[in-house]
Amino acid sequence: MTTHDKIEGAISIRKVTKIYDPEGARVMAMKDCSFEMGAGEFTIIVGPSGCGKTTLLNAIAGFDTITSGEILLDGDTISSSLKQIKPNVDRMVVFQNGALFPWKTVIENITYGPVVQDRMKKSAAAELAKGMLHQVGLGEIGDKYPEELSSGVQRRVEILRALINQPKVVMLDEPFRGLDAVAKTVMHEFLMEVFCASPRTMFFITHDLDEAIFLGHKVVIMTTRPAQVKKIVPVALPWPREHHIMNSREYLELKQEVLEAVHEEAKKAFEAGERELA
């Protein structure tokens, strides 16, 4: 992986509204949601469960349409009520656990996309994949099958599988959910390393506020459904980051700010949920 001379992948989300209408129920998932992600910026999305974060990810990835508004990638419209650019390797989604082919080795998994799409020769792709694995301290596992690996290592392989395509935008939907604090620490270290080696626009959904502040250039806090931006907290901590920054005053102040906003929305969502059931 080499650093691009010019990093691409700026995303503009402009007044995006999404209404799901199963059997006339008209569920408004997003309403007039607007914010910017700079090229090469690590953007974290937090918000209550079911607030519409994944809806936004699907819209950027091209998996789903939007009802109104516009999404732009480097100035070009990729989604609006009029058009929808199909999913493409310039916008890669890393799925939650379990999307590796169990019958293929780690190297075969990582190289599968570019090889079947004829973008890379098999041998060249395998060399590249080996180099990527080596760089992150996983040089030994290239010929193993997914079931031989722990879930944490599987998740790292899934991220490498996305990165081999050199996407402009990488989207991750709670990629480390279910891992314990120690395993997460290892994952953050891994992500920090691959990001620093080759910065690109990251769209990262999480519920873990420490993860959010530790990894993000900025944290976008969403409201309860319909999703809108409640607050954007820029994280001006130096890169690359090490875990002991979590004890710094700057870090704790940021965490307090994010915690407060998220907690307020979580409570609203919770109370609304109870009202619905009553």
Next chain:
Amino acid sequence: MAVSNGNSVMSKGNFGEVRLEGVTKIYEKEGVSHPVLQDCMLHIPKGKLTVLMGPSGCGKTVLVNLIAGYERPTSGRVLIDDTGVAGPGPDRLVVFQETALFPWMTVYSNVVFGCSVQGTPKKAIKEKAELILKKVGLYEFRDKYPSQLSGGMQRRAELARAMINDPKIMILDEPFRGLDAMTRQLMQEFYVGLFEEVGRTNLFITHEIDEAIFLADRLIIMTYQPGRVKAEIEIDLPRPREFHLLASPRFMEIREQAIDLLYEEAAKAFSSGSKAAYDLVGALVAQKGACKPTCTPR
């Protein structure tokens, strides 16, 4: 300190303490013995919230089973208020991971079920149940069935069902597992508020480090196979606990200390071939200098 006030639903003062003295539990499998707990010494003090953490396979669930009386130790003693545990009893109640509410009963019937079969007078049950249902915010929902409730409400019904029996010791084995992160945080606040009001002896098992520190008076970290107490950390965060504490310097300090201890045990689990601990391979390699570390947990 747990503060109790005059409005408490439950009787106070009749709380138990638990002691494990040199407890060993060995399972035999195909002629090979596996010591799950070895020489485990543990004290769960009266009226405190003790949280237990440790890597998978450290014997946490066995420990719960021994204290609850579902299993007997191979050697050593499990004592409740200086009396040996002979079997399950109403003085100890376990709240399990997955919801164990009876799906064919309303919330109210679920909550009063234990008391009814024990023959407590109906009127007394009703009064107590209504108080507890109000306390957990389910009074309006008392005639609903479990499937009509959200995950967070189901867990609160479980808590109500345990509390109505006034156990001397409440054992909670990952009670909030499976809830989404935000609901979980709200449930932790709710649960810790109940604890602070009543001050019962609580043993709480979890995998979540933030949950552990947020709730605990004392945090106990277990070693990897065979399980014993590796470290005890006094959590001196002020009570009542509220969410702002999660971003306090003291919280983060304790968190770092606990992660260090857990990391040591996870590393041991790794070197003994546990697949779960394979996650650490990256960190271990990084420490040996095979690749450039940007940060290491230790």
